[in-house]
Amino acid sequence: EAGVAQSPRYKIIEKRQSVAFWCNPISGHATLYWYQQILGQGPKLLIQFQNNGVVDDSQLPKDRFSAERLKGVDSTLKIQPAKLEDSAVYLCASTWDGYEQYFGPGTRLTVT
């Protein structure tokens, strides 16, 4: 069974630029999560999808971050415009039953 796929693995941008991350969950997993992990901290949930609907986006900075999961499968997370404090690893996870989560390798973003 293929795992959660994410791309790109690394991205370096300048502040005020925009960036997009892509995630393809494990086949059949209805629930998809995006997390932000700042160095030295635990992952923080940004947004949770159930199929193509948003379940929780209470910690998503909506003035600059957006996410979509149009067909209930893969998802994109966008930052526009990026700030220095957005430098982090962005992790995607999925689960078929809403319980046990499986994580992708992450995208390491550096904003200069």
Add this chain to the structure above:
Amino acid sequence: GIQVEQSPPDLILQEGANSTLRCNFSDSVNNLQWFHQNPWGQLINLFYIPSGTKQNGRLSATTVATERYSLLYISSSQTTDSGVYFCAKGTGGYQKVTFGIGTKLQVIP
């Protein structure tokens, strides 16, 4: 307040030693997982354990939901066990998940 508390924050072990990592959570859970984040940043599932005890090789975990804690045991530690161990709890029908800050483990030869 802090919803998931992990201890100790840092741990250095000699290879072959045993250790216990603790996770306290502030409210009831119906989902608790332990993860190992390796030096390359990948989060690896160790246990899904909302209650009871599970074992997988040198690792085992116990969750006592009524007392709001979970323990991860590592026996005969190896250098490959190094990394950060996270516990994460989920609550609610859609399982809103909260992670602890992790325990950073270094196993030295």
